[in-house]
Structures are given as structure tokens and as C-alpha cells.
Amino acid sequence: MAAGHFNDSTFKKMSEKITRWGIIGLGRIARKFADDLRLLPNATLHAVASTSLERAQSFAADYDAPHAFGRYEDIVHCPDLDVVYVATPHVLHCENSLLCLENGLPVLCEKPFAMNSSEARRMVGAARRNRVFLMEALWTRFIPAVDHALQLVSEGAIGQVHTVKSDFGFKLPFDPHSRIYDKSKGGGSLLDIGIYPALLSLFIFGKPDPEDILAAAAFSRTDVDESCAFTFKYPQDKLALGHSTVAANTPIEAWIYGADGTIHLHPRWHHAQKLTVSKYDGREEIPQEIEMPYEGWGYAFEAAHVMECLREERLESDLIPLDFSLDLAETLETIREKIGLEY
Numbered sequence: 001m002a003a004g005h006f007n008d009s010t011f012k013k014m015s016e017k018i019t020r021w022g023i024i025g026l027g028r029i030a031r032k033f034a035d036d037l038r039l040l041p042n043a044t045l046h047a048v049a050s051t052s053l054e055r056a057q058s059f060a061a062d063y064d065a066p067h068a069f070g071r072y073e074d075i076v077h078c079p080d081l082d083v084v085y086v087a088t089p090h091v092l093h094c095e096n097s098l099l100c101l102e103n104g105l106p107v108l109c110e111k112p113f114a115m116n117s118s119e120a121r122r123m124v125g126a127a128r129r130n131r132v133f134l135m136e137a138l139w140t141r142f143i144p145a146v147d148h149a150l151q152l153v154s155e156g157a158i159g160q161v162h163t164v165k166s167d168f169g170f171k172l173p174f175d176p177h178s179r180i181y182d183k184s185k186g187g188g189s190l191l192d193i194g195i196y197p198a199l200l201s202l203f204i205f206g207k208p209d210p211e212d213i214l215a216a217a218a219f220s221r222t223d224v225d226e227s228c229a230f231t232f233k234y235p236q237d238k239l240a241l242g243h244s245t246v247a248a249n250t251p252i253e254a255w256i257y258g259a260d261g262t263i264h265l266h267p268r269w270h271h272a273q274k275l276t277v278s279k280y281d282g283r284e285e286i287p288q289e290i291e292m293p294y295e296g297w298g299y300a301f302e303a304a305h306v307m308e309c310l311r312e313e314r315l316e317s318d319l320i321p322l323d324f325s326l327d328l329a330e331t332l333e334t335i336r337e338k339i340g341l342e343y
Helices: 008-013 028-037 053-062 072-077 090-101 117-130 144-154 189-205 300-311 322-339
Strands: 019-024 043-049 067-069 083-086 107-110 134-137 161-169 212-219 225-234 238-245 254-258 261-265 274-281 284-291
Touching: 019 028, 019 072, 019 300, 028 043, 028 053, 028 300, 043 053, 043 072, 053 067, 067 072, 072 090, 083 090, 083 300, 090 107, 090 117, 107 300, 117 134, 117 322, 134 300, 134 322, 144 189, 144 254, 144 261, 144 274, 161 189, 189 225, 189 238, 189 254, 189 322, 212 322, 225 322
Parallel strands: 019 043, 019 083, 043 067, 083 107, 107 134, 161 238
Antiparallel strands: 161 254, 212 225, 225 238, 254 261, 261 274, 274 284
């Protein structure tokens, strides 16, 4: 998958047309996304929707959004709305995205795209049938340091890649009522944070799909995976190793090993601001640290890309195409089958 060279200058290349955003689901990620929209000179928050009108009105007031709705379905009737960011819990992504797509509204849907590959196919089918833009919000793909690492790999800077290793873990006290421990809300480490190591593997190795997937998990008392580890084996003995957990604080870093060197994405790698490229010189490695800081939380880059796609009247992203999201959904489904996690 080709890299897109994302940096702060990306924001200055957009057309003068203002893109009016809507948000469905007003939790923590929605607030960070709304914060970052303020970094884009040609974006504005136009409408928000929640299951609580009071919450929607409070959120709208914080971000000067002119429209607030106390039901998700009401946002599709909002005038002059250009695109909707779906930021609801995992189990609602399919339903909320279909609502927008069937009403002709472009969608940026928070990850994971859907609860299973069947839902993902329904979403993609609706987007293609209605000829409406749809993209999974895999913001990591657009972070400058990650984008640069993928560009280096595509250029052969570290030779042929043979291993990718990444982790994501944080210590979360057990609470059966929290979203991550609630099975009815799609809880567990895999769908929430294990998706990051999985998507990095697919970014690096792409097609063909893994020849074999091995996975194991430890479960909480609410029957969701508290920790999950997986290995993908690709043709030519290429390997991808991933680990997610809500039982411990882990380094949250990624390593890409090639025949001629390595790339280290520093913590937290999924929105890294630094990477180290090391080239082999005999048995020694010569490291080069590259700082790639940015303003905000990191969500502005994916929003800018969506706006570019809409401006160019594309129906899907070239960096996160719909087939990639289908592959990712199928891969996560296979891991769940291996560990015995059913929703």
C-alpha cells in the first residue's frame, strides 16, 4: 500500500470549500476528533447526534456546532451536511453507517469497522450500491511517522521485510460495567486495541492473506479477551507478531525487521512522533532517529484525507480502500475463531 506523505503541510493543500462534518456518538474519541477538526482551516463541525439531547446540545455548544440532535437517526435530515464521523460503540457501527449511507451521506466509521465480516460486507455493499464514500477510521495510517515508515518499506530502505512485531497494552482495573469488559458492547482487548498490531501487519505484507494464523487469549470473568496474542505466517516465511492486553502496561512499540535493517516506531507507535531507522553494516547497526512531531491528537490527518477524497469525488480512499477493511474484518474474525470469542 503506497504511502501518502502526511505532515502538517497537508492541511494547507485543501481547497477553499468548507467541509461540514457531523458526528454520531459523543464519547471521548468524538471529542478528540472535534478538537482536531479545529486544526483544519476548511473544516467545521456542523452537527452532532447523541441518544441524549442534553448531551448533544452541550457538545455542540463546546464546539460551536449549529445543530444538535437527541436521536442518531435525526442527523441524516440535517441540511448542508457533507460527511459523518461514526464514533459510537463497536456494536453500533454497522447500523449507524448504514443509516447514513442509505441516505446518501458519506461516512468515516471508527474502527473496528464492524463486529464481523458479514456486517462489514453489508456496509461496503451499501456504499457501493448507493455510490457514497465510506472509509474505516484507521487514523494510524495517516500519522506522519507511520506513513514515513511505510514509505521506507515500499522503497526497500531496509530490504525485504521478514518480520513485523507490535504490541498495545494498558492496565485497566476490572469493571464489568465498563465498555471494554462488556461483551454486549463488543468488549475485549482484540477489537479495541489488538486491531492495531493486526492492521500494521496487513499494511506491511498486504496480499496474499496469511497462510496460517495462530492465536491464544486469556479471558476475563465477563468472557471477553483480557489479553490476546497472535502470529500470522505469510508466504516466504514472513511473520507478524501481535499482542494486546488490558491487564498490563506494555511498551506500545512496533518493530519492522528487514534483510538490510530495522525500523522502530517509538511509543505509542500507533500515533508515533519518532522512528528510528537502523541499517546493518556487517554485524553492527547504524541508527538514524527521525523526529516527526505534529499538533493535536493525530486525527486531523485522516479527516484531511477524507476531505481530499470528497473534493475529488472519490467513492473510497486509495490508502484505506474498502477491500482492506474487509480483509481486516476477516482477519480479526479468524483470530476470534481461534481463541473462541463469540459475540
